[in-house]
Amino acid sequence: MATFQRGENLSLEEQEQIMRVINKAEYLDHVEQERIGRLVEKLDNMKKNAIGNGTTQCILCGDEFGLLGASPTYCDDCKKAVCSKCGVDTFNCNKQPLWLCKICAETRELY
Template structure:
């Protein structure tokens, strides 16, 4: 293990001098000892037409999936903006989304975990949580998380 570490043991790497580098340049072997070998290997390992077609098909499918994902995200953002525009309540004495009055004589309310506004139980979504206590999100915050 210590022989393979840089600067230790007998396999210590030494920078080639200018004369050696000039000779390697004239012989077209590159700047390292392994350059010429890797060039031969690269030419021997060239891809055939079938392999190139497979690679191109994978790239095309990935681009199509990326485009579909962008459209999906665009629809989600548009839906979120529409929800924000259509909110009619104040979030204190009225449900933030539907505007129903909340309180003792009105419908039961829950507090949104993210925006801290009140919503009725039909406009709220119970959030999955590791704690025993139920936590709620309004539909706007739920969509925003998505």
């Protein structure tokens, strides 16, 4: 059976250094929580302001698709139609190309 022997107490400088590390970690956690809150708010606003039907119109901006209008591209996540200005061309974890609407792209960024 192993025994634990207590060594010297931590010096005041060591204690202060530990407190600085703990305070910095708490600060970074607070900053990250604020960032996530802003992302959630942005995503909620984007969903609330989406005006198209996702089939004959861009799900986000409502632009009509057709011969004289924009060409629809379908989001790989939600399968809704989006125009080129409301979509994001990106890659998945396997480096395969993905087309996402901005709502799905922001949702992925949150997770």
